[in-house]
Amino acid sequence: MWQRKLIVLFFGVALASPNADYIEELVQNDSFGSRFSDNLQEDARLDVPELVRKYKYPLEVHEVTTPDGYILRMHRIPHGRDRNNVPGMKKPVVFLMHGLLSSSADWIVMGPGNAFGYILAEEGFDVWMGNARGNYYSRRHVRLNPNSILSNAFWEFSWDEIGNIDLPTMINYALRHTGQKKLHYVGHSQGTTAFFVMGSLQPEFNNKILSMHAFGPVAYMAHNKSPLLNAISPFANRIEELASQIGIGEFMPNNLIMTWAGQALCRDEVMTQGMCSNILFLIGGWNEAQHNATMLPVILGHAPAGAAVRQFVHYGQSIAGKEFRRYDHGWMNNLRIYGNLRPPKYDLRNIKIPVFLHYTYNDPLSQVEDVDRLHNELGASTKMLVPLPLFNHLDFVWGIDAKELLFDRVIKIMRNIHG
Secondary structure, eight states: OHHHHHHHHHHOSOSSOTTHHHHHHHHHTTOSGGGSOSOHHHHHHSOHHHHHHHTTOOOEEEEEEOTTSEEEEEEEEOSOSSSSOOTTOOOOEEEEEOOTTOOGGGGTTTOTTTSHHHHHHHTTOEEEEOOOTTSTTSOEESSOOTTOSSOOGGGOOOHHHIIIIIHHHHHHHHHHHHTOSOEEEEEETHHHHHHHHHHHHOGGGGGTEEEEEEESOOSOOTTOOOHHHHHHGGGHHHHHHHHHHTTOOEESOOOHHHHHHHHHHSSTTOTTHHHHHHHHHHHHOOOGGGOOGGGHHHHHHHOOOOEEHHHHHHHHHHHHHTSOBOOOOOHHHHHHHHSSSSOOBOOGGGOOSOEEEEEOTTOTTSOHHHHHHHHHHSSSEEEEEOSOTTOOTTHHHHOTTHIIIIIHHHHHHHHHHHO
16 A cells, blocks of 8 residues: 555645645635735744744743753743733643654644644643754754764664653743643654653653643554554664764754755645645645645745654664563663663553543554553543544644644643643
């Protein structure tokens, strides 16, 4: 099946956005109001602070240094623009964490009225958006150089460190800064993996989280249908070794080439736009109805945002081993680091707070069988099926109807928990 999709990927199936007429009609009728981008090329070039401020939302930039020296940048929208827009008022805090190869931009690129970050701010939440080590906004260290040609030391991390070090550091900072004792957490894809790592290794965070919402939850991956991850899983450790030998520690950084490609090859009325759409479908699952191809130039201006090769290798190990374990450094290093020849399993029973697993039948990275296994091992989880059969992995952040299908019910749950 995926071989046929690869053929379609390279030759394209559509010459324009499958929703171009629908989007154009909404624009002509001013149905979006200020929600629709007024300049796609500009939005693709602006960084997160510039983009948020362009649309007249307040934006704060916060930096925090992890115990192992990584300098992480967080973006905060403290209040709304049109509603709940009084500065200085204490509001429930929501921490949003992006997926693999992504950044805080995921939560705002679709624009006011559509993107979850803006919607939360308008609904009265204090919105914090994290950035994992190594991505575009967290590409600094107190002593290590990510661009070093002599050492890959900066890139020697997986999502184990992101969950065990980055998330606790950022969450503790957000709580201290806001004076709150607890917050709500929303993660997408790797953002869910990192949370399960944190909750398993540091159960004291049960006292700091009100609710956790997993968009496309990824922990167990035995049944995943990702062509890329399934292809690398048998050779995961060899891939990192080879990459290290030739001085490569980073995978798909954010750069001007992707921004150019988005603008030149993926905009409406360009014949190659269908190929751009098919690349996303191959990654996240096929769903033309929820795919706004008009926004591809903006999306590709912000993603991919970079990641360590080891993050992919760790997922490959999870697929090959069919377990949710810490990173496998090889038996000798495992013995030194973990005190065992094999990396230990993450103990999901340590997570006691309410976890809501938002899943779908059309998600190659978060298959129902793996979600069921995760649900059975968590202490207090609830499965929440998205009420659209073709909703896919990327629709959780970029889907046309994500607000009605997903965001609104998440907000309702958080309000009920917060009281």
